[in-house]
Amino acid sequence: MKRAQAVMEFLMMYGWAILLLLAAVAFLNYFGLFDLNKVSANSVIIFDPGLVEGEHMFNSSGLYLSIQNAFPFGLSELNLTLNTTGASTVQCNQQRAFGSIPSGGKSPLYEICTFSTPPPPEASLVANIYVTYRQEGKQTSRQTKGELKLRRE
Known part of the structure; x- marks a missing residue:
């Protein structure tokens, strides 16, 4: 009581x-x-301590991305797959080969997606990134995942 x-x-x-x-x-x-569907800040995160996003550009013509190798060894057969999620206002599901990147090197700014019609100024791109690479001199490949959250510039 x-x-x-x-x-x-x-x-x-x-x-x-x-x-x-x-x-x-x-x-x-x-x-x-x-x-939670709004993108508050631009970020490209690759969940691997040796791979870092070098540069990115998301504008009316497309999405451009470069990757920097922070490993003490070179990388070969580097491929990036991008899959947009439900929170994204534009669609970009692409695969891109980056080739090889030496230790401490950075890839050029590669075109990942192009848009036939420019996305609106408030467009956001939210995607999962899958990076597959092979350490130079090794036979096995490794895959890591990341996230991309960008607003159109």
Whole structure:
């Protein structure tokens, strides 16, 4: 009985504050503050400590990307596959061969996707990146995954 009474007293005392907090969160959500489908900042992340995004450009003509090799060895047969996700406003599902990159080197800015009609200025590109490469002198290939979140420049 005392426990139920304590719960009722707590709700009577602080219930208005809890309702006010819930109303504020609902208000902010209604106006799109918590929209997870919006891309807030440009980022290209490859989940491998030796591969780094060198440069990127997403404009009205297409998507361009370069990769930097931070490994102490060269890479050969480097391929990149890009698959857009549901949060993306443009479609870009492509595969691109980057060839080989020496240790500490950077690939040129390769064209990954081209658009026949320019995407709108507020377009966003959200995609999964799959990078397959082989260490020079080795026979086995390795695959790593990454994420790409870009707004049109």
